[in-house]
Amino acid sequence: MSKASLDASGIRKRVRATVRTLERRYDGTPLKNGRSSIEQLVYCIAARQNPERKAAGAIRDLKSGFAGWNEVRVSSVLEIADILKQHDIFQPIPKAEQIIRALSRTFSDSHKVKFDELTRDRAEEARVYMTRKLGLPSPVIADFLFSALNYGKLPVDEPVGRLLQRLGLVSNKLDFPKLEKTVSDGLTAREAATAYRILESHATQICTERDPACGRCVLFQDCPEGQARKAAAEQAVIEAEKAAEAARVAAREEALRLKLEAEKAKKAEADKLKKAEALKKAEAKKAEAAKKAEALKKAEAARKAAATKKAAHAKPAAKKAKAGARPARAARRAGTGRRPDPGGRPHTRAAGRKRKR
Numbered sequence: 001m002s003k004a005s006l007d008a009s010g011i012r013k014r015v016r017a018t019v020r021t022l023e024r025r026y027d028g029t030p031l032k033n034g035r036s037s038i039e040q041l042v043y044c045i046a047a048r049q050n051p052e053r054k055a056a057g058a059i060r061d062l063k064s065g066f067a068g069w070n071e072v073r074v075s076s077v078l079e080i081a082d083i084l085k086q087h088d089i090f091q092p093i094p095k096a097e098q099i100i101r102a103l104s105r106t107f108s109d110s111h112k113v114k115f116d117e118l119t120r121d122r123a124e125e126a127r128v129y130m131t132r133k134l135g136l137p138s139p140v141i142a143d144f145l146f147s148a149l150n151y152g153k154l155p156v157d158e159p160v161g162r163l164l165q166r167l168g169l170v171s172n173k174l175d176f177p178k179l180e181k182t183v184s185d186g187l188t189a190r191e192a193a194t195a196y197r198i199l200e201s202h203a204t205q206i207c208t209e210r211d212p213a214c215g216r217c218v219l220f221q222d223c224p225e226g227q228a229r230k231a232a233a234e235q236a237v238i239e240a241e242k243a244a245e246a247a248r249v250a251a252r253e254e255a256l257r258l259k260l261e262a263e264k265a266k267k268a269e270a271d272k273l274k275k276a277e278a279l280k281k282a283e284a285k286k287a288e289a290a291k292k293a294e295a296l297k298k299a300e301a302a303r304k305a306a307a308t309k310k311a312a313h314a315k316p317a318a319k320k321a322k323a324g325a326r327p328a329r330a331a332r333r334a335g336t337g338r339r340p341d342p343g344g345r346p347h348t349r350a351a352g353r354k355r356k357r
């Protein structure tokens with residue numbers, strides 16, 4: 001449901017329906033009063049996000065421990081925080097700082113709003129003064145206005161405005177004052193206080209500024225912001241899954257690429273080794289051939305040397321033989337027709353016959 005589709009009456013109805021939905025979960029009862037205005041201011045600070053009985057105990061001890069609120073004002077933060085701690089007050093130090101700051105400015109400011117003189121007619125003046133001069137959180141101011149001045153409006157401050165904006169009842173902060181007027185119309189002071197406390201509790205406990213717990217919110221079905229956040233969260237999950245899948249695919253591809261590269265490198269290394277091996281074998285073969293050629297060469301040289309030597313030995317023998325053959329040829333030429341006897345015997349026919357016998 002968009003704000004544009006709702007008129008003032010529709011916005012009021014929607015806010016009241018929202019309050020009814022939430023009232024089962026939060027206590028919207030306004031803070032008790034019966035104190036002086038200054039004391040009620042300190043009480044509202046102590047009771048913020050704390051049970052009233054604890055705040056009441058702390059106020060009692062502050063009053064009994066110090067001569068007056070002026071003395072509390074000039075005390076140290078730790079002194080005040082110690083008393084708050086004794087009553088188990090949530091965030092004692094920030095609250096002690098708020099108490100001292102509020103009291104100091106109230107007592108020292110010459111243009112101060114006189115709290116004890118305040119009436120409901122001056123509630124707006126008190127609201128502005130407490131916001132700007134005392135620097136108090138808006139829920140503390142609202143509690144004071146409701147409990148001390150019977151304030152008749154439902155304040156659309158930061159937390160309540162944020163909640164109503166997320167519900168689509170106002171488009172921006174500049175329209176908060178106008179929305180406050182619209183939603184306050186027709187409410188009694190007590191209804192306004194109750195509605196504020198319920199809406200503010202939901203805004204600060206569930207619909208927080210930074211991280212609203214839409215999954216646990218009872219207003220989720222009627223909340224455009226909650227729906228948009230859910231859709232965005234689902235889209236983010238889809239995107240994250242896509243990114244994770246893309247990362248897985250990229251990782252698989254990278255692993256495959258590395259594997260192929262490793263195989264390629266391994267093959268290249270094997271080829272290199274094979275080539276080196278082949279080269280080594282070729283070189284060994286070449287060396288073997290060279291060795292054989294060398295051996296052959298040596299053998300040839302040896303054979304030649306032997307032949308030369310043999311020839312050198314054969315020459316004197318031939319000469320000698322030649323020399324021995326010369327007398328025989330001479331004898332033949334002389335007519336005996338016989339070769340001289342190597343023993344020196346004459347080659348006669350009688351000598352021959354005698355040798356045969």
Ligand code: SF4
Nearest residue numbers: 207212214217223226
């Ligand atoms: S659904 Fe979310 S954004 Fe809407 S009111 Fe609830 S917590 Fe706030």
